[in-house]
Amino acid sequence: MSRILPILTVVLAIISIWYGAAVPMNTAWEVDQAARAGVPAPVGMDLVAATLAQDRPVLPAPHQVAAELYKSTFGLKVTSPKSLIYHGWITISATLVGFAIGTSFGILLAVGIVHNRAMDASVMPWAIASQTIPILAIAPMIIVVMNALGVQGLIPKAIISAFLSFFPVLVGMVKGLRSPDAAQFDLMKTYNASAPKVLWALRLPSSVPYLFASLKVGIAASLVGAIVGEMPTGAVAGLGARLLSGSYYGQTVQIWAALMAAAIVAAGLVAIVGAVERATLQRMGYREGAR
Amino acid sequence: MIWVLFSIAFWAGAWAVNVRLAARPSGAGLILPAIFGITILVVWEGMVRGLGVSPVILPTPIAIGARFAAELPTLWADFNQTFVKGALRGYAIGCGAAVLTAIAIDRSPFLQKGLLPVGNFVAALPIVGIAPILVMWFGFDWHSKAAVVVVMVFFPVLVNTVAGLKAADQMQRDLMATYGATYTHNLFKLRLPAAMPFMFNGLKIATTLALIGAIVAEFFGSPTVGMGFRITAEVGRLGLDMVWAEIAVAALAGSAFYGAVSLIERRVTFWHPSQRK
Numbered sequence: 001m002s003r004i005l006p007i008l009t010v011v012l013a014i015i016s017i018w019y020g021a022a023v024p025m026n027t028a029w030e031v032d033q034a035a036r037a038g039v040p041a042p043v044g045m046d047l048v049a050a051t052l053a054q055d056r057p058v059l060p061a062p063h064q065v066a067a068e069l070y071k072s073t074f075g076l077k078v079t080s081p082k083s084l085i086y087h088g089w090i091t092i093s094a095t096l097v098g099f100a101i102g103t104s105f106g107i108l109l110a111v112g113i114v115h116n117r118a119m120d121a122s123v124m125p126w127a128i129a130s131q132t133i134p135i136l137a138i139a140p141m142i143i144v145v146m147n148a149l150g151v152q153g154l155i156p157k158a159i160i161s162a163f164l165s166f167f168p169v170l171v172g173m174v175k176g177l178r179s180p181d182a183a184q185f186d187l188m189k190t191y192n193a194s195a196p197k198v199l200w201a202l203r204l205p206s207s208v209p210y211l212f213a214s215l216k217v218g219i220a221a222s223l224v225g226a227i228v229g230e231m232p233t234g235a236v237a238g239l240g241a242r243l244l245s246g247s248y249y250g251q252t253v254q255i256w257a258a259l260m261a262a263a264i265v266a267a268g269l270v271a272i273v274g275a276v277e278r279a280t281l282q283r284m285g286y287r288e289g290a291r
Numbered sequence: 292m293i294w295v296l297f298s299i300a301f302w303a304g305a306w307a308v309n310v311r312l313a314a315r316p317s318g319a320g321l322i323l324p325a326i327f328g329i330t331i332l333v334v335w336e337g338m339v340r341g342l343g344v345s346p347v348i349l350p351t352p353i354a355i356g357a358r359f360a361a362e363l364p365t366l367w368a369d370f371n372q373t374f375v376k377g378a379l380r381g382y383a384i385g386c387g388a389a390v391l392t393a394i395a396i397d398r399s400p401f402l403q404k405g406l407l408p409v410g411n412f413v414a415a416l417p418i419v420g421i422a423p424i425l426v427m428w429f430g431f432d433w434h435s436k437a438a439v440v441v442v443m444v445f446f447p448v449l450v451n452t453v454a455g456l457k458a459a460d461q462m463q464r465d466l467m468a469t470y471g472a473t474y475t476h477n478l479f480k481l482r483l484p485a486a487m488p489f490m491f492n493g494l495k496i497a498t499t500l501a502l503i504g505a506i507v508a509e510f511f512g513s514p515t516v517g518m519g520f521r522i523t524a525e526v527g528r529l530g531l532d533m534v535w536a537e538i539a540v541a542a543l544a545g546s547a548f549y550g551a552v553s554l555i556e557r558r559v560t561f562w563h564p565s566q567r568k
Contacts, residue, residue, distance in 0.1 A: 003404055003408070005405075007409065010406050085344065120313075122323040123329035141531065144527075147350070149348065172444030220416075220417075243423050247427065256419070
């Protein structure tokens with residue numbers, strides 16, 4: 001409970017700063033409109049009320065974003081192209097497919113690296129170097145090239161997601177698969193265990209905490225990949241498309257609502273992975289905080 | 292067909308060399324990854340030629356290299372716009388603000404308890420999504436790119452610095468207390484130096500984020516120069532060799548930036564166990 005009060009205070013402070021910023025940022029437009037209409041600009045509370053209720057504000061007030069978010073999630077049919085559930089689902093499905101591809105590829109490569117010295121020495125430096133490369137910059141190209149090959153829709157976005165979620169998993173798994181100590185490996189050796197047996201009975205179980213730590217990073221990265229992947233396709237569908245079309249048409253409230261939806265999805269996905277982590281580790285006998 | 296066979300043979304040969312080298316107890320240092328990298332380029336070239344892949348889908352490394360050499364002035368201008376003006380300035384502002392904020396909230400446990408979970412949450416969010424808003428506010432030039440970079444690098448550096456400021460252990464604090472050290476002495480002589488390994492962790496993560504932020508922000512509007520602009524424009528014209536040349540620039544810039552920060556880290560935190568040879 002001692003953590004809730006500080007967090008609430010900070011969140012409230014952010015919201016009040018947000019309101020405080022919205023009024024001066026939107027004032028210019030209001031004054032401009034009044035001057036064009038030839039009437040004196042509103043002052044005092046009228047001005048504040050007017051700035052918080054514009055159609056296309058520079059900075060929409062929190063309650064406008066919340067209203068738009070509510071309207072576009074619950075107020076519309078799910079199949080409507082304005083519904084955030086429709087767009088959110090498209091983004092989530094690409095995220096999940098990409099996450100699955102990236103995770104399995106990362107685990108397989110990590111197993112290979114752990115078992116083969118040549119692979120370790122030659123692949124690992126490149127995997128680390130590729131971390132410093134802005135992978136997202138390639139996103140438009142992957143989309144267009146796949147389009148030229150006749151692959152459209154979910155798969156190109158999923159590939160970008162996979163690209164982004166693959167590295168955290170690879171790095172975490174290599175660390176995890178090497179985490180058992182020498183005494184445990186020696187014990188396996190005295191049992192005359194084969195390499196696959198060691199992998200299955202010792203390396204994989206002890207890598208699980210590392211795996212989940214990377215999965216949480218990986219799924220957040222996948223979502224970013226899916227959102228960015230939706231941008232260059234000409235804004236057809238998905239949360240990224242909502243962001244882009246909002247920025248084309250100056251629909252600031254729509255951008256903020258899509259952004260909030262993306263934040264909620266990200267928090268939800270990370271929370272799901274966290275819950276699976278807790279359940280799994282508990283079943284496996286890891287104690288809370290004991291890593 | 293001959294190209295395909297050649298690249299497969301080259302792959303097998305290089306792999307055999309690598310296995311041989313890796314088996315040597317002394318280790319081979321940079322030779323192994325270098326051979327692997329060259330192998331990928333050769334196989335890429337051979338496969339594209341041998342299978343007759345259209346250059347619109349995947350250009351060969353040689354074509355990309357030629358384009359890179361031919362377009363150096365353009366690439367330099369793009370690099371200058373995106374990296375030097377957008378990413379570096381945003382990186383400096385964002386990291387500076389994050390460190391100052393960390394020192395400020397370090398004095399208040401209440402603020403720390405509130406801000407850290409929020410900071411961790413924000414660090415996991417798709418912050419790239421804020422790019423269209425900031426482009427609207429700050430215009431198409433580098434200012435909006437720097438703003439996106441500031442927002443992207445702020446929280447990772449903040450969270451790491453706050454963790455770092457706690458790194459000095461009780462014995463060391465007690466020693467400072469026996470010296471009658473003031474808060475500023477404590478901060479500059481003990482706690483900031485002790486926080487450096489953590490801070491550099493955040494700073495290194497932020498290098499990649501800075502470049503990504505600056506490039507992606509250009510997708511939402513930019514002057515007619517810049518790496519993100521060039522990538523979207525050339526993708527539209529199917530000039531994929533130019534896109535790959537930009538990606539090469541981005542990769543070089545990203546690695547060099549990361550390397551530079553790591554180098555500074557090695558100088559500053561030479562005392563830390565992870566830096567000892």
